[in-house]
Amino acid sequence: MADNYHTRLDAAGIRPSVQRVAVYSYLCEHPVHPTVETVYAALSPDYPTLSKTTIYNTLKLFEEKKLVQTIKIEDDKLRYDADTSQHLHFKCERCGRVFDIFDDRNLPAYTEKCRLLAPAGFEVTKIQTNLWGICADCAAADKTADSTTSERKG
Numbered sequence: 581m582a583d584n585y586h587t588r589l590d591a592a593g594i595r596p597s598v599q600r601v602a603v604y605s606y607l608c609e610h611p612v613h614p615t616v617e618t619v620y621a622a623l624s625p626d627y628p629t630l631s632k633t634t635i636y637n638t639l640k641l642f643e644e645k646k647l648v649q650t651i652k653i654e655d656d657k658l659r660y661d662a663d664t665s666q667h668l669h670f671k672c673e674r675c676g677r678v679f680d681i682f683d684d685r686n687l688p689a690y691t692e693k694c695r696l697l698a699p700a701g702f703e704v705t706k707i708q709t710n711l712w713g714i715c716a717d718c719a720a721a722d723k724t725a726d727s728t729t730s731e732r733k734g
Contacts, residue, residue, distance in 0.1 A: 592645040599630055603638045607648060607662035613669070613678040615657045653678060653710045666691065669708075672715035679715065 585605045589596040602623055607614070610622070616639065620632045639660050642648040651659040653671045659678060661669075666688075668681040683690075695704045714722070 588647065592647055594641060594645055594647075599627060599634060600638050600641075602627055602630075603635055604642065604647065604662070607642075607660055611661070611663065611680070613651055613653075613659040613661050615659055617657075619660075649708075651678065651708070651710070653712075668711060670711040670713065670715070672718055673712055674714050674718040677715060681711070 585601050585608065586596040589600055589604060594600060603619060606619055606622055612618070614622070616632055616635050619635050619639075620630070623635075624630050639648060639650075642660075643650055646664060648660050648662050649664050651661055651669055653659060653669055661680075663680060665682075668683070668687070670679045670681055671677070672679070690709075691707055694707045694709075698704050
């Protein structure tokens, strides 16, 4: 599989160093929308010379070459997604996980409507939509907790 990542980096015009391949493979194999800190924590045990600065610079290069997209779903940090296809993101306010939302039926129409919102003469180059709420797992846990509390009262 590392050969595949090596090839993708090379095709994007990026010299596929060991560290770059490691960062890219982590993003592709762990679609958790990690931060620089998350990538560093995951890779530094196996790559002791890897620094947060290297990861940041690598991710910036990947974004410039369209291999990843940045997600600004929190005020204080960027997250990274190796899936550059058109999709939305949902952040659970309870557990903090970020989920991809794909909707091939409605997303193209939504994107076109967003483009039409731009004033005349403006060119839209990127549309990013984020949703926030409670994920299904956390909502189910809430319902379980509520029913347990109700049973104790009854």
